[in-house]
Amino acid sequence: MTPGRPRVEGDWLLVPAPQPHRPFRLFCFPHAGGDATAYIPLAHALAPLAEVWALRMPARGGRGRHPMPATFDQLVRTVVAELGPHLDGPFGFYGQSLGALLAFETARALPPGRRPRILVTASAQPPSAWIGGRPQHRDAEDLLRLAGMGELVAADPELREIALHSIQTDLDVRHTYRYRPAPPIESDLHAVVGAADPMLGAGLLDDWAQHTSGTFGLTVVPGGHLLATVEQRGPAELLTHLITREPVRPSRPAGPSDPDHPYDLDRPNRLDRPNRLDQPVLRRQKEQQWSAPRSI
Numbered sequence: 001m002t003p004g005r006p007r008v009e010g011d012w013l014l015v016p017a018p019q020p021h022r023p024f025r026l027f028c029f030p031h032a033g034g035d036a037t038a039y040i041p042l043a044h045a046l047a048p049l050a051e052v053w054a055l056r057m058p059a060r061g062g063r064g065r066h067p068m069p070a071t072f073d074q075l076v077r078t079v080v081a082e083l084g085p086h087l088d089g090p091f092g093f094y095g096q097s098l099g100a101l102l103a104f105e106t107a108r109a110l111p112p113g114r115r116p117r118i119l120v121t122a123s124a125q126p127p128s129a130w131i132g133g134r135p136q137h138r139d140a141e142d143l144l145r146l147a148g149m150g151e152l153v154a155a156d157p158e159l160r161e162i163a164l165h166s167i168q169t170d171l172d173v174r175h176t177y178r179y180r181p182a183p184p185i186e187s188d189l190h191a192v193v194g195a196a197d198p199m200l201g202a203g204l205l206d207d208w209a210q211h212t213s214g215t216f217g218l219t220v221v222p223g224g225h226l227l228a229t230v231e232q233r234g235p236a237e238l239l240t241h242l243i244t245r246e247p248v249r250p251s252r253p254a255g256p257s258d259p260d261h262p263y264d265l266d267r268p269n270r271l272d273r274p275n276r277l278d279q280p281v282l283r284r285q286k287e288q289q290w291s292a293p294r295s296i
Contacts, residue, residue, distance in 0.1 A: 003047050006040075011063060012082040014054045016043035024050040024243050025091040027083060027116070029099030029106075031123070031226055032174065033167030035061045042228045045236035050243050053086065055079065055099070060166040068169050072177040076105045092118035093187075094239065096227055098174055100124035104211065107185055118242050119187045119212070122235070123200055123225050126207040127179045188214040190242055192235055194223035219248060 003017035014036035026046065028039040036054035043052035058066040069075040079102065093116045095103030100121035107115050189212035191205040202220050209216040221227065221235050228234025241248045 003044065008056070008062075009053070009086065010082060011066065012056050012079070013086070014039075014056050016040045016052055016054065017047045019048050019051045021048070022089055023048060025086070025089065026050045026052050026239065026243070027091060027093050027103075028052055028054045028228070029093065029095030029103040030055060030057055031097035031099050032170040033060070033164075034096075034099065034226075035166075037061065038226075038229050040230060041233040042236060042239075045233040046239060046243075049240060055102075057166075057170070059169045068173055070173075070176075072102075072105070072173050075102065075173055076109050079106050080109045087114055090117055092116045092120065092243065094120040094122065094228075095124070096122035096234075097124050097225065098170055101127060101130060101174075101177065107187055108182060112186065115185055116187050119185070119189045120192060120235075120239065120242065121189065121208060122192045122227050123194065123197060124191075125200065125204050126211065128181075128207065129204070130174075130177055130179055184211050184213045186213050188212065188216075188242070190217040190219065190238075192219045192221055192227070192238060194225060194227055195220050196223065197225045199225050217248060 003019060005018070006014065006016045007018055008014055016036075016039065028036075028042070030036065030038055034057070036056045039052050039054040043054070046052060056063055058068045069078050083106070087110075093103040093107055095101070101124055103119060104121060104127055107119050110116075189208055191208045193200055193202050193205060202218060205218055208218070219235075219238055221238060223232070223234075238248060240246075
């Protein structure tokens with residue numbers, strides 16, 4: 001089926017590839033400084049299986065004049081109110097970096113029974129690690145570079161200033177975040193990280209498991225810190241498996257020439273799948289990942 005023309009739902013949501021039927025909806029939360037357009041390639045990669053609804057953050061793009069809520073708690077309440085009318089069928093959340101934290105807190109703020117079936121947290125430490133709103137201090141310049149966006153805007157000073165302003169706006173809100181312990185959500189939760197992420201390693205993600213009473217999984221995929229961008233679709237195959245409830249396909253460790261075949265680093269209680277890597281190999285692979293506790 002051919003997707004329809006992109007459309008905007010209110011101020012907060014972009015549907016890049018509307019589907020003529022009512023498929024699974026995947027609500028996508030951008031990284032710090034990011035916008036809904038980062039999920040256009042992913043939307044087309046997942047169609048017609050899923051319909052991507054991407055969050056349009058304030059203070060950038062088409063919402064450049066819209067103010068950002070003053071605190072993280074206010075941002076969560078606003079997002080919950082905006083998503084509420086559209087949670088009328090099967091759906092999931094995907095967020096990367098700061099967007100993963102926002103997706104998690106949005107899921108927690110929804111009442112039981114109205115939470116996403118799956119929550120996929122990409123390139124982000126568990127919420128309990130965000131002391132004072134951040135795992136480790138980084139300014140907007142650092143994050144622009146470490147996230148791999150510096151070269152994209154280097155030749156355009158105006159675009160660079162816009163990018164830095166958007167990142168700083170999100171950092172200001174992020175610094176108001178305080179983690180509050182609560183019962184785990186019933187959504188299945190899957191953490192994912194890029195094998196070449198300079199800001200985060202797989203070994204830091206195990207504690208996401210304590211935040212779900214459902215199934216937990218952890219996967220390393222090819223890529224850096226930002227997996228889904230305006231130029232790349234991100235972990236589309238992994239998301240396809242999770243949406244269809246198919247087992248994530250085990251394979252050899254993926255490399256740059258093998259972008260669609262991730263390898264699993266699931267928790268030990270899920271190592272009974274056939275052809276899985278044994279625990280010593282898993283441990284060595286985790287130790288080889290970047291381990292600096294940083295996210296945006």
